[in-house]
Amino acid sequence: MTAVSDRPEAEIGKARRRKEDQHLITGRTTWTDNMVLPGMLHLAILRSPMAHARITSIDVSAARTRPGVVAAFSGQDFAETQGSLPCAWPVTKDMVNPGHPSIAVTQVNHVGEAVAVVAARTKAEAQDALEAIEIDYEPLPVVLDMEAALADGADLVHPDNTSSNKSYTWVFDSGEAGTGGKMEDALSGAEVTLTRRFIQQRLIPSFMEPRSVVVQPQGDGVLVHSATQIPHILRTMLALTVGIPEHAVRVVAPDVGGGFGGKIPVTPEEVLTTLMARRLGKPCKFTESRSESLMTAHHGRDQIQDITITAKRDGTVTGLDVHLLADMGAYLRLVGPGVPILGAFMYNSIYKFPAYRFVCDGVFTTKTPTDAYRGAGRPEATFAIERIMDELAAELGMDPMELRRKNWIRHEEFPFTTVCGLTYDSGNYEAATDRALELIGWDALRREQAERRERKDPVQLGLGISTFTEMCGLAPSRVLGSLDYGAGGWEAASVRVLATGKVEVVTGASAHGQGHETAFSQIVADRLGVPFEDVQIIHGDTQSSPKGLDTYGSRSLSVGGIAIVKAADKVIEKARRVAAHLLEASEDDLEFEAGSFSVKGSPGSSVALGEIAFAAFTAHNLPDGMEPSLDSDAVYDPVNFSFPHGTHLCAIDVDTETGMAKIRKYVCVDDVGNPINPMIIEGQVHGGLAQGIAQAMFEEAVFDDAGNLTTGTFVDYTLPSASDLPSFTTDRTVSPSTDNPLGVKGVGEAGTIASTPAVVNAVVDALRPFGVTDVRMPMTPERIWRAVQGGAQ
Amino acid sequence: MTKINVTVDGVSYHDDVEPRTLLVHYLREQVGKVGTVVGCDTSNCGACTVDLDGLSVKSCTVLAVQADGSEVTTVEGLAGTDGLDPMQQAFHDNHALQCGFCTPGMIMAARDLLRHNPHPSEEEIREGIEGNLCRCTGYQNIVRAVQAAAGAAAGAAAGAGAAS
Numbered sequence: 001m002t003a004v005s006d007r008p009e010a011e012i013g014k015a016r017r018r019k020e021d022q023h024l025i026t027g028r029t030t031w032t033d034n035m036v037l038p039g040m041l042h043l044a045i046l047r048s049p050m051a052h053a054r055i056t057s058i059d060v061s062a063a064r065t066r067p068g069v070v071a072a073f074s075g076q077d078f079a080e081t082q083g084s085l086p087c088a089w090p091v092t093k094d095m096v097n098p099g100h101p102s103i104a105v106t107q108v109n110h111v112g113e114a115v116a117v118v119a120a121r122t123k124a125e126a127q128d129a130l131e132a133i134e135i136d137y138e139p140l141p142v143v144l145d146m147e148a149a150l151a152d153g154a155d156l157v158h159p160d161n162t163s164s165n166k167s168y169t170w171v172f173d174s175g176e177a178g179t180g181g182k183m184e185d186a187l188s189g190a191e192v193t194l195t196r197r198f199i200q201q202r203l204i205p206s207f208m209e210p211r212s213v214v215v216q217p218q219g220d221g222v223l224v225h226s227a228t229q230i231p232h233i234l235r236t237m238l239a240l241t242v243g244i245p246e247h248a249v250r251v252v253a254p255d256v257g258g259g260f261g262g263k264i265p266v267t268p269e270e271v272l273t274t275l276m277a278r279r280l281g282k283p284c285k286f287t288e289s290r291s292e293s294l295m296t297a298h299h300g301r302d303q304i305q306d307i308t309i310t311a312k313r314d315g316t317v318t319g320l321d322v323h324l325l326a327d328m329g330a331y332l333r334l335v336g337p338g339v340p341i342l343g344a345f346m347y348n349s350i351y352k353f354p355a356y357r358f359v360c361d362g363v364f365t366t367k368t369p370t371d372a373y374r375g376a377g378r379p380e381a382t383f384a385i386e387r388i389m390d391e392l393a394a395e396l397g398m399d400p401m402e403l404r405r406k407n408w409i410r411h412e413e414f415p416f417t418t419v420c421g422l423t424y425d426s427g428n429y430e431a432a433t434d435r436a437l438e439l440i441g442w443d444a445l446r447r448e449q450a451e452r453r454e455r456k457d458p459v460q461l462g463l464g465i466s467t468f469t470e471m472c473g474l475a476p477s478r479v480l481g482s483l484d485y486g487a488g489g490w491e492a493a494s495v496r497v498l499a500t501g502k503v504e505v506v507t508g509a510s511a512h513g514q515g516h517e518t519a520f521s522q523i524v525a526d527r528l529g530v531p532f533e534d535v536q537i538i539h540g541d542t543q544s545s546p547k548g549l550d551t552y553g554s555r556s557l558s559v560g561g562i563a564i565v566k567a568a569d570k571v572i573e574k575a576r577r578v579a580a581h582l583l584e585a586s587e588d589d590l591e592f593e594a595g596s597f598s599v600k601g602s603p604g605s606s607v608a609l610g611e612i613a614f615a616a617f618t619a620h621n622l623p624d625g626m627e628p629s630l631d632s633d634a635v636y637d638p639v640n641f642s643f644p645h646g647t648h649l650c651a652i653d654v655d656t657e658t659g660m661a662k663i664r665k666y667v668c669v670d671d672v673g674n675p676i677n678p679m680i681i682e683g684q685v686h687g688g689l690a691q692g693i694a695q696a697m698f699e700e701a702v703f704d705d706a707g708n709l710t711t712g713t714f715v716d717y718t719l720p721s722a723s724d725l726p727s728f729t730t731d732r733t734v735s736p737s738t739d740n741p742l743g744v745k746g747v748g749e750a751g752t753i754a755s756t757p758a759v760v761n762a763v764v765d766a767l768r769p770f771g772v773t774d775v776r777m778p779m780t781p782e783r784i785w786r787a788v789q790g791g792a793q
Numbered sequence: 794m795t796k797i798n799v800t801v802d803g804v805s806y807h808d809d810v811e812p813r814t815l816l817v818h819y820l821r822e823q824v825g826k827v828g829t830v831v832g833c834d835t836s837n838c839g840a841c842t843v844d845l846d847g848l849s850v851k852s853c854t855v856l857a858v859q860a861d862g863s864e865v866t867t868v869e870g871l872a873g874t875d876g877l878d879p880m881q882q883a884f885h886d887n888h889a890l891q892c893g894f895c896t897p898g899m900i901m902a903a904r905d906l907l908r909h910n911p912h913p914s915e916e917e918i919r920e921g922i923e924g925n926l927c928r929c930t931g932y933q934n935i936v937r938a939v940q941a942a943a944g945a946a947a948g949a950a951a952g953a954g955a956a957s
Contacts (some may be wrong), residue, residue, distance in 0.1 A: 024893030027828015257894030290833035513892025686931030714837035
């Protein structure tokens, strides 16, 4: 037996080109909407043009006579058979959940809600037939403003089954929790108290692939293909919602064109398509148009944040008091109520705040429901704290960076337990900040800023800071339990060394563009000492990957990746027993390196993993009692969240005469723990920055007074194009996580979380000489110009 | 129904289409070229970009009947037996895609850009692809890919010049 290794270098840390790319760049893709099945029917959905109304009559019979139409139904036809769409996060014991039908039966509560559905041979025929449906509405008062919605005597969104528009009030108080001081004491003893209101405008996740679902009846069950982030959770939820035994539901997420949280919930369309396929006994497909997507796929953010910070005159922060109003829209979606609660733990960010209080009211309005959007609660929290730190610095006449340095957790203080009770395992805020300041040339930019202020240049320079941390790797199951979340936070993996030595890895972390196949292959290649090309990653199908909790909250690597490591280690241990048997040596005398076991001190006596796999396959000569085949499963429940951090700096030119703002330099130094694939990390950061900058400058979902979404197409909802964005300078520091064996943290949401406050701080910094203390997002030229004029923002 | 005769990725098709059929739907549903995708209904996203007789078009703005007698190239027609198109290779090398949904249109638009301006500046590239939306990459690596493809083309031309 020989020791063979053709792998000269470590895979982890290498900028490997992606395995995923080949079929995507050649167009040989498996988007759900590509699916064509024999006898498949196409669905079209009639959607409410009213934000709030009773359905007084509906007649779909004429649609049934249209060419190609096989069936047409209204919500009444499903009144008895449709369950409520699931909400898995009842954040308080008394949270009010009015229920959410997949198709409205008697009342509509937001524009775009499904009221009727047609199945036809072609999509065009189905859409044509929608015009034949007759429906009468009796308008109800729209409820758009959260504060008005909570006022006494307010019109109710759900008048039949709620007594107010408040879904819940969730409270955290560090004094009561025993994790810090009382906010009341901080307020009464403060030398400086500063209060601000920030508006987190409503955003639309805007994944590029519109949602699509194909449901095939199979015996008593269904095979569901869906553009979803959560095939495993969807399987369980469809079973519960539609009443199909879970083992008769198979969900496949084929190629999925982006998610950003927008493909997390169990959607009305998925449930309705399942109901239709079962009723008609034929495969049914529904693919949304972009307008439908913008109207009805959930929205994100939409919070009013009232923040009070208390401090000493020397800049030491003594407390933070947060009151949120969080717009749930018309219904509670899968994790919607929990989104602001995730943020609750991040308002103290990287700072040592002695006291903290957080109160959030979840509010119903007659608008599209909200749910997770990239970062989910944490971008909102980071925005508020980084904005008010700048305002506090201005109030105290301090440099905003010095104020941050005075209050942050120092490198030598880790592990550090925060005022929220989280324990940050590692971090180095000084190192990341110093590197970012150096890269952007901060001091020279400050000098230039002073000169331009001095000469009253119409184009002023603004410098914005955002330091941040986030909690990734959602999440230790016990913690989720303590927050009343309806599932665990573990992830599953299987590692199988095949007879030929090739390796199959099954992961429950289903991907939608992040590069899992490449990063996971790198991890396995190193762990098992096999070539990168010999590793195949299997995911996104509940039949081949039966266990999992899917992908959100930057959990793939720090939870899913660790599950893979655990499974690989089990394989190695089994292989060690086989190797000892084959080499007639003691297990303790074997060392495993570069894919081979060898007897210590006698390198000529060794056996490669592939040979062991073949021996385990033939099973001719295994240790007594050993099961044949070389494979193993693992389920990993993280011991802690992971806490990536970073410092983002933005230099922006603001034309005070036109309101135009243009980012001149954007530098970020992120610390995501040990890097697996630097190229993928950089790509994730770039994409995150684009989304965070877009919140600061471009994007907002706007409703008119009647509750119509006036930003219902990409003409009106301004996704940034290439010419709207600068090139970014990215760099890293590395503080390995001490809570997992790879030392990894997570990167998917970092760019989005950090960039929004960096850009807004930069614009406010440019305009502070004009008396400007805030500019509401998105900071359009008009809003900036009005701020300069001192008018309404 | 109207009869049309279209060459798609080098293969000739004679088909009956409804006059209202958009080229993108014809390509996807009748020809089976599902690499070309639909991302919006307002011609903003560019995911459906293809070549029509040497011109880059958003195939959701062209009726199938308008393509009668034309030659269409989709992303599926780029890679041959001798390997990837240089722009496809550049996208792969520069990590210019994540979810990949916008990628076919982006590659087609980027090729067209270089056809008309073989040596674009970064600003010209950003303007040149602003009709194609991407939500994943922040565009930076797409810009790099286009620069790399332009460099590769220039290098190939220089090499050819030296050989002749």
